[in-house]
Amino acid sequence: MAQTAPETDLEQTLSWETPWVTIVWNDPVNLQQYVTWVFATYFGYSPAEAERLMLLVHHEGKAVVATGERSDMERHAEAMHDYGLWATVERGAS
């Protein structure tokens, strides 16, 4: 039988868990075919998912392409810059 846990601050606990995100922004230069290829090649998305994300970027102006630890999100942003895409890092919606 489990013991009642001591009082904890749930919000404090959850704030450590709020993931960070990498966002890719639309730009007028990159070919749609190229962006789709980058998403599939680098992140390993399926062709269908890569295209879906590319279209999201194209129509909405941006899309979240990854979530997780801040250091990983920065690594992904740097990789996107390697490919000539523009990516930024921020806290995900909590």
Added chain:
Amino acid sequence: MIPWSRDGLELVARFTRVEATVLADLVEQSLRIIDDSVSAGPHSPRDPALARLLPTAYPDDDAAAEAFRSSTEGGLAARKVANAQIVLNTLHAGTVRLTPTDVQAWLRALTDLRLIIATRLGIEHDDDPGHGDEFLAEVYPWLGYLQGSMLEAMEA
């Protein structure tokens, strides 16, 4: 040019003398622009194209942006220069044959080149053909065609 086609793991295309010369010249210019950014100090005026080649990762947080910039910019610039160099090493008039590694470098270098030219032409929105330099305005879509042809060949 004869656009890219696949031959086993390699990509093959044919460039005229004019095309090869023009492309090599542009890639050389881009290499110099990127290379200069590395040797310039942090407070030197930067080519506006660099704002797009080496963009910020934190547009709303100056401190985080600076930390990211200082830890990534040198490596990014060095890799972009290396990609441009591979293009220069493999490009020539006539039949060009690229290994998969070469192709990776070409795709990235062509993107960097398009980003620089788009900055020069003031292209800010989708479907904006840009204005100003007539030569660049003609070369820009050709580079898009070159890159698109490469991606088509890879997926063939």
